[in-house]
Amino acid sequence: MFRKRSTKGEVQTEYSCSIRFLDDSEPIQLNFKKDTLGQWLFDRVCEKLSLVEKDYFGLRYVDAEKQRHWLDPLKTVYKQLKGVNPMVLCFRVKFYPEDPMKLHEEITRYYLYLQLRRDLHHGRLLCSPQDAVHLASYIVQSEVGDYDPQDHPPGYITAFKMLPKQNAKMEEQIQELHKTLKGQVPAEAESNFLKKAAVLDTYGVDPHQVKDQRGDQLYLGVTHQGIMTFRGSRRTQLHKWNQIRRIAYEAKMFIVHVNVAERKKEKQQPHGYKCLTVGACKYLWRCAVEQQLFFTLASSCNAPKLKSGGTLFSRGSKFRFSGRCQVEALSASENIKRSEPKFPRTNSLPNFSRNKHASESKSSTLNTSIMSEPVPEDRRRYNVYLAPSRRAQGMAEETPNQSFEITPTEAAVDVPGNAFGAQTSSLIVPESPVLKAPLAAEEKFDMQKVQAVSASAPGQKTPVNGSVPVDPSFLETSTDSMPSYQPNMTMDDDEEDDKTPKPSLDEQIKQLEQQYEKITSDQNHITPGGKVGASPKAAPASTGTSKSPPKSSMCATCCKVLTYSILFAVLLMAVTVVVLFYTKLDHPLLDEGRKQLQFLEPVKHYIDDSVEAIASKFK
Secondary structure: OOOOOOHHHHHOOOEEEEEOOOOOOEEEEEEEOOHHHHHHHHHHHHHHHHOOOOOOEEEEEEEEOOOOEOOOOOOOOOHHHOOOOOOEEEEEOOOOOOHHHHHHHHHHHHHHHHHHHHHHHHOOOOOOOOHHHHHHHHHHHHHHHHOOOOOOOOHHHHHOOOOOOHHHHHHHHHHHHHHHOOOHHHHHHHHHHHHHHOOOOOOOOOOOOOOOOOEEEEEEEEEEEEEEEEEEEEEEEEEHHHEEEEEEEOOOOEEEEEHHHHHHEEEEEEEEEEEHHHHHHHHHHHHHHHHHHHHHHHOOOOOEEEEOOOEEEEEEEEEEOOOOOHHHHHHHHHHOOOOOOOOOOOOOOOOOOOOOOOOOOOOOOHHOOEEEEEEOHHHHHOOOOOOOHHHHHHHOOOOOOOOEEEEEOOOOOOHHHOOOOOOOOOOOOOOOOOOOOOOOOOOOOOOOOOOOOOOOOOOOOOOOOOEEEEHHHOOOOOOOOOOOOOOOOOOOOOOOOOOOOOOOHHHHHHHHHHHHHHHHHHOEEEEEOOEEEOOOHHHHHHHHHOOOOOOOOOHHHHHHHHHHHHHHHHHHHHHHHHHHHOOOOOOHHHHHHHHHOHHHHHHHHHHHHHHHHHHHHOO
16 A cells, blocks of 8 residues: 555666685676575586576675575565665575585586585585595596696695694695595596585584573574574584474574483474574574474475564564475486586686696596686685795795685675674673564573674774684694584674675665756756856755665564554444444453443543534534
8 A cells, every 4th residue: 555666667777796616716697686586596606607407596695784695586676685785696505415426417516525625625525534634635636637846846735725723734745645545536426425525514504503501602504404592513403304393583592392201202393592683593493493494394385484582563474495306406406417527517616737647537527617717816715825935935926915814703604804893702682572483492501702803903904704713722632632613603604705795676776766856956946147057055965865874674674564554453442342232242351341441431432522512504
């Protein structure tokens, strides 16, 4: 009723967004209209990548409140990206398959390998130092090929930044393992990487920061196994999908109802976890229910419509599963008849040339796709960082100055790294006023404190990936102990290369309105000399209008809900008065209501007399 109808010109207006990829290649620009659905945009990206098994991937973005989201294929792109600046979406793995080797095509496994390599670099793929060394050796084998003493002098591993706390001892072990992988082509090394990573506890974990009853920080992950929590260097809880009966959220509280065996009887026990913000809790709920449906449904036709988070003044959140489930995706993969597509493998270190493998002479589909394409200079920094020792050897002539650096927090999405700021375990979240589930039980061991990294000095160069320079001794860690789970909660890509970010949808519309107003004012205002121009007094007003911030959608929603609530209450009271005093309905509840409201009889008589007086005047 109050919705503004869009004209034909508004529907035909085209908007532009950037798409970033897993290999940090050059982003592409895609245009969309106001009525374009998210599924259309995702299909165009998959066509660009020659990807058929696309059920495991998605596009992710960050809204104006710095909260990440997956692009909903059933909603319009305009509605989801409204207010997002810059309009950047990142192609990422959304569902990590239980067995990566069941993926039919090599190109699908390659994109999964790129995602896991990013997870390993940012600390999301937690593993023991021994497993980390093995994974890193497979990366080196895929990048540079067989080990050759002439091409690979001592210390060549230092040029690769693959682990969050990489040190000299680990680099020596990686070099020794690299020597043993002779003969493995890139596809074979990547397959071994996937097999090794798939058995780790943190495989497929997109960490969410939550807190327990004591206020200690935990990391909650949702995978093909279920919902799990991490504290320190160990996984503390695992709620499998067959044990979970219901997932809900209320304000900042994320609630999981789990079946627990008690005296030979099953009883539902709620587990509550407090998120940092309401938006983060809603995002966690959507991720959890979507992962559960994808991995547990036998057919997407049986997907239920879910709702949670509703209160007296809020409708809550609704979720409708779209696409195919894992069973249907695997069945569709078996029916793929096309030949293996050829695709380039980007080389993150152009200084190293890929050596010829001993088995490349054999005719195999593994070798048809072995191509090397160096990453452009302005995009290399997202994958590797050259150490000072490497630059001293003369390798820095073709590479920008960079140093070993890590970031204190992580959030696997592509916006400027300093958008969130440093987050530490000292962050205190106020208690929620309404709780219907107990918080997670306290652990017997203390939380390992997260080391906070101070910001860089004003004179230092702004680092990449939202990280800050730290003391090299901070990177030194023992390879004999399991590291604590401290994933990088900042963004895994920065926006520093976008010196002129594209305006958001709101800003584009506002600019068009300002241009129209300026043209109108120029035509109406004529100077004494007969020239057409804008009034000098109008210029400051125009400048101020361009800088005024947009109205908050939250305030508009609250006003709308309050207005509807008042109207509903008044209507309900009017109906109640009419039924009680002006009808002859006989019911015990109505009789009791009339007795309780006898004190309103004078008001009823006054209203009747007023109505009769007004009616008599018209007669």
